[in-house]
Amino acid sequence: MSTNRAVRIHGKNDIRIEDLPIPEPQENWVQLRMSTVGLCRTDVHLYDEGRVDHIVINKPITIGHEISGRVSKLGQGVTDLNVGDRVAVDPLRSCGGCHQCSRGRSNICRQLHCSGVLHADGGFATYMVAPAKTCYKIPDNMSMEEGAMMEPLSVGVNGVKRARMVEGDVVVVMGAGPVGLFAMQAAKALGASRVMMVDINPKRLELALKMGVSQVFKPTVHLSNPKAASEELKAALGDEADLCIECSGAPGVVDLAIHSCRPGGKVMMLGFGEMAMKVHVGMAAVREIDILGSFANLHNYPECIRLVSEGKINVRSAITHRLPLENVMDGINLVRSGESVKVVINCDDC
Amino acid sequence: MAVKNLSAVLHAKLDLRLENRDVPAIGEEDVLIRMGPVGICGSDIKYWTHGYCSGVFVLRAPMVLGHEGAGTVVQTGSKVGNLKVGDRVAIEPGVPCLRCRICREGRYNLCPRMQFCATPPVHGNLTRLFKHPAAFCHRLPESVDLEHGALVEPLAVAIHACNRGGVKAGSLVLVCGAGPVGLLCMWVAKCAGALGVVVTDIDDQRLAFAKEKGADYVINVRGVEEPIAAQQIISAAGCSPDVTIECSGSDYSMTLGIHATHPGGSVVQVGRGTQIPSIPLTLAATKEVDIKGVFRYANCYPTAISLISSGQLPGLKSLISHHFPLAETEMAFKTALSRDAGAIKIIIECDQ
Numbered sequence: 001m002s003t004n005r006a007v008r009i010h011g012k013n014d015i016r017i018e019d020l021p022i023p024e025p026q027e028n029w030v031q032l033r034m035s036t037v038g039l040c041r042t043d044v045h046l047y048d049e050g051r052v053d054h055i056v057i058n059k060p061i062t063i064g065h066e067i068s069g070r071v072s073k074l075g076q077g078v079t080d081l082n083v084g085d086r087v088a089v090d091p092l093r094s095c096g097g098c099h100q101c102s103r104g105r106s107n108i109c110r111q112l113h114c115s116g117v118l119h120a121d122g123g124f125a126t127y128m129v130a131p132a133k134t135c136y137k138i139p140d141n142m143s144m145e146e147g148a149m150m151e152p153l154s155v156g157v158n159g160v161k162r163a164r165m166v167e168g169d170v171v172v173v174m175g176a177g178p179v180g181l182f183a184m185q186a187a188k189a190l191g192a193s194r195v196m197m198v199d200i201n202p203k204r205l206e207l208a209l210k211m212g213v214s215q216v217f218k219p220t221v222h223l224s225n226p227k228a229a230s231e232e233l234k235a236a237l238g239d240e241a242d243l244c245i246e247c248s249g250a251p252g253v254v255d256l257a258i259h260s261c262r263p264g265g266k267v268m269m270l271g272f273g274e275m276a277m278k279v280h281v282g283m284a285a286v287r288e289i290d291i292l293g294s295f296a297n298l299h300n301y302p303e304c305i306r307l308v309s310e311g312k313i314n315v316r317s318a319i320t321h322r323l324p325l326e327n328v329m330d331g332i333n334l335v336r337s338g339e340s341v342k343v344v345i346n347c348d349d350c
Numbered sequence: 351m352a353v354k355n356l357s358a359v360l361h362a363k364l365d366l367r368l369e370n371r372d373v374p375a376i377g378e379e380d381v382l383i384r385m386g387p388v389g390i391c392g393s394d395i396k397y398w399t400h401g402y403c404s405g406v407f408v409l410r411a412p413m414v415l416g417h418e419g420a421g422t423v424v425q426t427g428s429k430v431g432n433l434k435v436g437d438r439v440a441i442e443p444g445v446p447c448l449r450c451r452i453c454r455e456g457r458y459n460l461c462p463r464m465q466f467c468a469t470p471p472v473h474g475n476l477t478r479l480f481k482h483p484a485a486f487c488h489r490l491p492e493s494v495d496l497e498h499g500a501l502v503e504p505l506a507v508a509i510h511a512c513n514r515g516g517v518k519a520g521s522l523v524l525v526c527g528a529g530p531v532g533l534l535c536m537w538v539a540k541c542a543g544a545l546g547v548v549v550t551d552i553d554d555q556r557l558a559f560a561k562e563k564g565a566d567y568v569i570n571v572r573g574v575e576e577p578i579a580a581q582q583i584i585s586a587a588g589c590s591p592d593v594t595i596e597c598s599g600s601d602y603s604m605t606l607g608i609h610a611t612h613p614g615g616s617v618v619q620v621g622r623g624t625q626i627p628s629i630p631l632t633l634a635a636t637k638e639v640d641i642k643g644v645f646r647y648a649n650c651y652p653t654a655i656s657l658i659s660s661g662q663l664p665g666l667k668s669l670i671s672h673h674f675p676l677a678e679t680e681m682a683f684k685t686a687l688s689r690d691a692g693a694i695k696i697i698i699e700c701d702q
Contacts, residue, residue, distance in 0.1 A: 274632065276629065280626045295638055
């Protein structure tokens, strides 16, 4: 391949598949031949809004942050990787020197770059470059597709850890999309006594069961009455939750989570929906239910790789659609439609 | 012999009566206390004006008010080992079961079988003679007078709030609301080693008082949009707060806290505002700013008494603005409610 075919967002509703020069790796970086790269709701948001929060896209960026690839060239000084190595790439690039980085919270680094999202080109391309330290080798028994799933899995694992889930905890996950399915499995693998998956879509609940959830629940009471919906949920659960992981971003679900927790329990927000929402903080306060957020991942790729290669977590079943790079727009439409679970883009043949 | 036990009893919303009740008989693990000073809290006022509080507690039968009390032990049960007659005590009003899972984890403030003074249906201590388990009566050292003893309860709330928020040496703390709870949180934050405290409010007088009592920066946020107020706070202090402690009961301040707090920090909610406000929760979540409510306190009384007796809270008594004898309880409540009175903390003397 003599050119770099890349999917770039130029601004709101402006997506172009372009031929770019092939990037060369700087010192301590590597060049990657892209393989499978997952499509995420964030990508759809970038296309629809042309921004991420207050950061507006004012110069073109190659998107794609759920990345797997093969090392194709080594920059100077790279000793831990070889050409041909199959890797999963952590899109987060922290500065290493700010207050957040030095206290171990590099995912909220003051100058965070996130390839495919913020200030750095990502993986929907033939080639990309990345710091060698963000590339994690995938064992032979893991496919490149599974490698691409390390990113959404790392979000689930980070959520469970940030929430300080304790072994034996009763966990409820709301929203059976990829993040919810992976968070559910992470909770199980990391010691929850049981995990319930909540969704309004029966097909997704079926998939959750296939992926090993202890129990599924579809509320019959509308979420405009979260208290009543939570009574139903707790009756089905037979208990109050120690931890609720909210992965849907849908209105009303945070309140359902608050009402379903025991006093002293926690609600972990992984699903990001509307910026402002009505939240029953009064109820949360009187029961000291903490409302926590978790952003992306915190150096947990090795653990995620281990969990999948040891068969403790199944990420492959979440992939429902595989598309070539040229059809990325179909992928975006699929994600928007809600018909798919996880769409991945194959960059191998481009 | 009939001993009059004059008590302030709330019969219904706005129906507060001074009545003689029976002197309670103590059990083997209880003490009988001659009540001294008892402070009034926002929740007492809420029961008086509305008949309910915090959306969950409702008055259904006559109840003695008051839970911020101190007094002198006049009788001890046969199994009481930690107290003797004549000891002066700060009364921890909440008695948990100490057997359930949450009690055994140490968070007894969340015990589902909690018996808490002046939370229906449990009687409070605005009374002459009051019975309480000795284990929840904390002896005051010689250097701590009864008036300080009555301030231990709200001080415990402030200590718990600072603990929940993770306030420690070097923290920059934002306190929203310069009422008594906000001032107490400010002082406790400083005792915990905070490098500075910013206080916001919409009342210049309260802010002036806060500045006089130790606030490093005060900002009047009346009419200022939250993101702009957040910028003002960060500019004034030179960096963003690690912890915001919301003590105003306003939804505005929750939003302000979310905008101002440094990523990775916490917003602690002490004040009680709207049950279901609209807040930028997604912003909080993506910044990993945790939202933690506070419900009373657990294991904070010893620390509170220590802070007072070691002289680390010299300004504590300046919170007390009014005194009333027990017979004038209703007047005390009216004063608390009246804006003109300028009340901060009102004390009712139960032995007068």
